[in-house]
Every structure is written in structure tokens, then in C-alpha cells.
Amino acid sequence: MRVDAQRNRDHLLAVAGPVVAERGIDVSMRDIARRAGVGLATLLRHFPTREALLEGLLHASFGDLTTRASELETAHTAEDALAFWVRDCVAWTTEYRGVTVLMAAAIEDPESALHASCVTLRAAGARLLARAQAAGTARDDLDGDDLFALMAMLAWAGDQPALAPRADHLFDLVTSAVLTRADGDRGTGARRAI
Incomplete structure (x- = not known):
């Protein structure tokens, strides 16, 4: 995996962790993408x-x-x-x-x-x-x-x-x-x- 792609993936996980801990596993993928400052397509590219x-x-x-x-x-x-x-x-x-x-x-x-x-x-x-x-x-x-x-x-x-x-x-x-x-x-x- 390219360095920038790994950095993006790590950022998504860093943001998703607290969101999932706070709101549970049913939190919207769109909400996670929004909090991470990326589009839903970017989140889904890393985590389909x-x-x-x-x-x-x-x-x-x-x-x-x-x-x-x-x-x-x-x-x-x-x-x-x-x-x-x-x-x-x-x-x-x-x-x-x-x-x-x-x-x-x-x-x-x-x-x-x-x-x-x-x-x-x-x-x-x-x-x-x-x-x-x-x-x-x-x-x-x-x-x-x-x-x-x-x-x-x-x-x-x-x-x-x-x-x-x-x-x-x-x-x-x-x-x-x-x-x-x-x-x-x-x-x-x-x-x-x-």
C-alpha cells in the first residue's frame, strides 16, 4: 500500500474508533466519512x-x-x-x-x-x-x-x-x-x- 493511502486509512480508523465507541456499530458510514473530512466514496474505497x-x-x-x-x-x-x-x-x-x-x-x-x-x-x-x-x-x-x-x-x-x-x-x-x-x-x- 502506498504511503499516502496508508496514511488515509490510518486517519479513517483514528476518526472511526471514537465515533463507533460513542454511537455504536450502527453509526452511519456517511457520518464517519463526514467526521473524517472525506467523501463517502473515499471511506468505501478503503472499507467497502x-x-x-x-x-x-x-x-x-x-x-x-x-x-x-x-x-x-x-x-x-x-x-x-x-x-x-x-x-x-x-x-x-x-x-x-x-x-x-x-x-x-x-x-x-x-x-x-x-x-x-x-x-x-x-x-x-x-x-x-x-x-x-x-x-x-x-x-x-x-x-x-x-x-x-x-x-x-x-x-x-x-x-x-x-x-x-x-x-x-x-x-x-x-x-x-x-x-x-x-x-x-x-x-x-x-x-x-x-
């Missing part, structure tokens, strides 16, 4: 669909969360690593109101611009879940798809103004349902730390 724009905005975050999974895997117990990572993912998804709905759809749609990133994120979670299952600290009847769905549900709840005050409590309930302790103690570890 809303999903392409969101993928551009979210790409680095997906990578960061995948890297974070690896870091947690080496620095914490299997139980703590899984709980910390799920907490990080849920917190991140609330940054862009409504993105959870798109991610849930994209994971099943190979044609979606977000599909590859969502699949990578799901795989990172599945790896942490499998590690916790092997350690005997997570239910063995869950898989990566279930974990991704649970994270989407928690993120959706946190995105709803009426439910947001209950988000931490709901997270603790779901975490308690997913994580088990070999010694039967449900009040220790990552759930208390997060």
Missing part, C-alpha cells in the same frame, strides 16, 4: 463494508487478546488464566457498543470480514479452556464454541444499561459454573481475584 471497517478497528485488539492468552497461559494456573482472559475479552467487547452481535454472527460466517479474527480468538479461548479441563479445574462438557458464546452473552449483558450494574455478579456466576475446583472450594483463585 461496515464489517471491513470494524475489522480494521478491531484487528489489533484481536491480536492483543490472542497474545494475552499466551502470556496468561505461562504466568498463571490454568483456572486463573482462563478466568482472567475471559474477563479481559468481555471488558474489551464493551468498548464498541453492539460489536458482540457482529462477532457472534461472524464466527459462523466465513464470508464475514471479522470471521478469521473471531476464529483466532475462539481458538485462544479453547486452548485455555482445554488446559483448565486437563488440570481438572473446568467442566469437561464445554468446548471453545460454548466459551465464545458465554463470553458473548456476558458482553451483551454488560452492554445493556439496565444490566450493566449486574455485570460483575453475572460474570462471577458464569465463572463459577464453568470452573470447578478439585478440592471443592469455589471461593478461591481467579474468581476472587477478578
